[in-house]
Amino acid sequence: NEAEFHCDGCGIILQTKNPSQLGYVPVQALEKRDEIYCRRCYRIRHYNEIAPINQDPSVYLQKLDEIANTRSLVVQVVDLFDFSGSWISGIHRHIGKNPLLLLANKIDLFPRSTKWGRLKEWLRKYANELGVKPVDIILCSANKGVHIDTAIAAIEKYREGRDVYIVGTTNAGKSTLINRILKEVAGLDAIITTSPYPGTTLDAIRIPLDDGKAIIDTPGIVRKDRLSEWVCPTDLHVIMPKNTLNPRIYQLKEKQTLFFGGLARMDYLTGGRQSFVCYVSNHLYVHRTKVDSADEFLAKHHGKMLSPPKDPAQLPPWKKHRIALSGKEKQDVVISGLGWIACGKEKGLLDVWAPEGIQVVTRPSII
Ligand code: GDP
Structure with a gap:
């Protein structure tokens, strides 16, 4: 009875009938080995390849x-x-x-x-x-x-x-x-x-x-409210940090924008000159430009200079989050799965853009 066998990699009940369903293992593999892996785990282990899963x-x-x-x-x-x-x-x-x-x-x-x-x-x-x-x-x-x-x-x-x-x-x-x-x-x-x-x-x-x-x-x-769940595997390698983050400091004037690849954007609207420290993967390209020309810049470079994503059409359209910095304590603006921007203690007004459904929140500064 094959229902008694579990994959040694992920624990799922193994089955030999349907290759497109989870837990599939070829009959031969089930008979031969001491350690048995479902096809999905087998692929991850041997080819670094992944079949996406969708579960409730x-x-x-x-x-x-x-x-x-x-x-x-x-x-x-x-x-x-x-x-x-x-x-x-x-x-x-x-x-x-x-x-x-x-x-x-x-x-x-x-x-x-x-x-x-x-x-x-x-x-x-x-x-x-x-x-x-x-x-x-x-x-x-x-x-x-x-x-x-x-x-x-x-x-x-x-x-x-x-x-x-x-x-x-x-x-x-x-x-x-x-x-x-x-x-x-x-x-x-x-x-x-x-x-x-x-x-x-x-x-x-x-x-x-x-x-x-x-x-x-x-x-x-x-x-599903994290960017890491949405991007393709190649892009995930770029946005998921593997080494100690090098904080990237930007002194911004009002009406300046930072693009985080083509995955998110922060417009600094009002608040005078202040510094923003970005804690994102060292491999993610951060681009500074002017708020006034940001739309045009994005239209021209999205998926190219402003990437990941390689294919912007794979992600939901951006949604704007208006954030008022209180001026009382240092705050982080977190874009889930991408990292955070540590803001100063000054008052300020920001617009943060990220694909719809991705969590964008503020919190008291973590570092
Ligand atoms: P699970 O889904 O919670 O079981 O997560 P995994 O153990 O598969 O790990 C998810 C990803 O996080 C993998 O790419 C790991 O290499 C990475 N990871 C796990 N632990 C650490 C850690 O201590 N530091 C860093 N930088 N990455 C980690």
């Missing part, structure tokens, strides 16, 4: 609800590069009374001068505002292996002999983190499929622990 986020959320009926530790992985975009809204309602440990991943992208204590406090405050009181917050980097020992120790401390559920949105680095933990704990090499493309882990995977309990890797929740 509400199905994932229902799966999360099952956690409320367990006694467990919930480990929520968030992506520091896209904190609000990688947050699972209403997480506390899904997990019941279980404690939550927050693992804030991808610290390797933050400049060395970052004040880590302050960052942690920032996260705590933010989590509290969203209704969550984490038992602890660990800053780590899954793929660079930073503070993984601290994360493991915290998991061991707070699970108190219970199961551990790992939750997060797609692309937060959940699979990388679990692989890293397994490697440190048991010396195992990568067994869960990771990739830079959103939505790699499809069904819950149970990883047994010595005491009869388990680490349960839940499917990543897809959030």
